[in-house]
Amino acid sequence: MKLDHNHIETINKKELSQHQADFDFLANRLEQKGNHINGLIEKLCAFQVAIPSWALGAGGTRFGRFSTKGEPSTLEQKIEDVGLIHSLTKTAGAISLHIPWDVPKDYKAIKELADSHDLIFDAVNSNTFQDQKNSPFSYKFGSLCNTDQKVREQAIQHNMDVIAIGDKLGSKSLTVWLADGASFPGQHNFQAALTNTQYSLQSIYKSMPQDWKLFIEYKPYEPNFYSTVIQDWGTSLMLANECGERAYTLVDLGHHLPNTNIEQIVSTLMLKGKLGGFHFNDSKYGDDDLTVGSIKPYSLFLIFNELVYGMENNPQNPYPAWMIDASHNIKDPLEDIIQSLEAIQEAYAKALLIDQNKLREAQLNYDVTLCQEIIQDAFRTDVRPLIAAAKIRSGGAINPIKAYRELGLRSKLIAKRGNSVASGL
Ligand code: LRH
Ligand code: MN
Ligand code: MN
Numbered sequence: 001m002k003l004d005h006n007h008i009e010t011i012n013k014k015e016l017s018q019h020q021a022d023f024d025f026l027a028n029r030l031e032q033k034g035n036h037i038n039g040l041i042e043k044l045c046a047f048q049v050a051i052p053s054w055a056l057g058a059g060g061t062r063f064g065r066f067s068t069k070g071e072p073s074t075l076e077q078k079i080e081d082v083g084l085i086h087s088l089t090k091t092a093g094a095i096s097l098h099i100p101w102d103v104p105k106d107y108k109a110i111k112e113l114a115d116s117h118d119l120i121f122d123a124v125n126s127n128t129f130q131d132q133k134n135s136p137f138s139y140k141f142g143s144l145c146n147t148d149q150k151v152r153e154q155a156i157q158h159n160m161d162v163i164a165i166g167d168k169l170g171s172k173s174l175t176v177w178l179a180d181g182a183s184f185p186g187q188h189n190f191q192a193a194l195t196n197t198q199y200s201l202q203s204i205y206k207s208m209p210q211d212w213k214l215f216i217e218y219k220p221y222e223p224n225f226y227s228t229v230i231q232d233w234g235t236s237l238m239l240a241n242e243c244g245e246r247a248y249t250l251v252d253l254g255h256h257l258p259n260t261n262i263e264q265i266v267s268t269l270m271l272k273g274k275l276g277g278f279h280f281n282d283s284k285y286g287d288d289d290l291t292v293g294s295i296k297p298y299s300l301f302l303i304f305n306e307l308v309y310g311m312e313n314n315p316q317n318p319y320p321a322w323m324i325d326a327s328h329n330i331k332d333p334l335e336d337i338i339q340s341l342e343a344i345q346e347a348y349a350k351a352l353l354i355d356q357n358k359l360r361e362a363q364l365n366y367d368v369t370l371c372q373e374i375i376q377d378a379f380r381t382d383v384r385p386l387i388a389a390a391k392i393r394s395g396g397a398i399n400p401i402k403a404y405r406e407l408g409l410r411s412k413l414i415a416k417r418g419n420s421v422a423s424g425l
Contacts, residue, residue, distance in 0.1 A: 005395060008403060053078045124165060125174075213246045252278075278323065
């Protein structure tokens with residue numbers, strides 16, 4: 001199923017005059033403050049976020065799944081769903097596959113399909129946190145960290161297989177997230193687990209094509225509840241440094257203990273040129289995978305402030321690979337992703353408004369109050385007309401959620417696919 005651009009235009013037409021009034025008001029104010037509206041819109045249009053293939057069905061908690069119906073049951077249908085999201089938002093121009101959840105059968109056909117939806121394949125994700133069908137060894141006690149060399153070799157080989165799959169699709173990076181850890185004190189020799197993980201990652205790194213990057217994701221706990229081998233950004237950075245130049249840290253917003261200053265982590269990593277990938281979600285307690293911006297929009301904005309600063313001032317850091325890593329039980333997954341994309345655009349737009357020169361000056365004058373005023377002035381600006389203008393320019397919907405509903409897309413998907421439930425998480 002594909003969206004006809006005329007349908008989006010027809011819906012946009014109804015909102016156009018209100019949008020124009022809102023936009024003129026905002027553009028006026030921003031221009032008076034010295035912002036270049038066209039440049040801001042261009043940056044918003046260019047900001048594309050990958051959608052993971054596992055977020056398109058109602059996922060969520062380990063306790064139960066409640067299907068929204070009409071969920072994609074094949075990779076082709078998942079690509080179709082991302083295509084729908086991208087047509088409406090024009091900010092989801094990539095898909096990120098989890099292997100073995102979404103192994104393509106016909107590579108050429110899959111590539112062509114993605115291409116027809118204007119999508120590229122971003123980072124591929126390996127999975128050694130579950131046992132795989134037909135694999136001789138279990139990951140119950142860890143994968144890359146395992147004390148048994150045969151288990152480590154199997155996990156290394158899996159990562160190599162994932163690279164080969166990604167390579168055929170045009171992906172240029174591998175994300176490794178390990179569940180490896182211990183649930184009880186004494187279970188692990190910490191040093192042996194870390195050393196095994198380092199050697200395993202080094203073998204994977206060496207096997208990558210020369211133009212590939214390795215992203216090492218960290219997480220403090222879950223599924224192991226006493227220790228995790230790659231528990232924090234420091235451990236990830238250390239391992240990345242031990243692998244080589246093309247190995248980087250990946251920050252997932254949900255993978256921090258409460259109140260961690262994530263923006264400072266982002267800033268440090270970019271200064272060192274080591275922020276490779278980014279997983280967006282939101283949380284109140286742990287790795288909740290809630291809709292981006294639904295709980296802590298101010299934190300998201302502060303993180304974007306550092307990302308914008310880093311993208312402008314840290315040429316040593318590559319352009320990060322952005323991905324949404326959120327999925328929940330009780331919303332239509334496509335609406336959930338659209339809301340996440342909107343929140344990302346909003347935080348990005350607000351961060352772009354921060355007057356960096358004024359902020360530097362206030363910092364140098366030790367004018368703490370003014371520093372806060374500058375930051376919060378940007379945060380308090382309603383940037384939605386700016387985001388809508390970017391959508392119009394790139395052919396998306398002024399209000400993607402409204403358009404999704406008005407076009408009755410879920411009913412159409414149900415009519416086509418029936419009560420099917422997505423494979424994956
Ligand atoms: C782990 C994680 C990681 C996985 C995904 C399914 O919590 O964030 O990125 O690949 O969730
Ligand atoms: Mn993640
Ligand atoms: Mn996670």
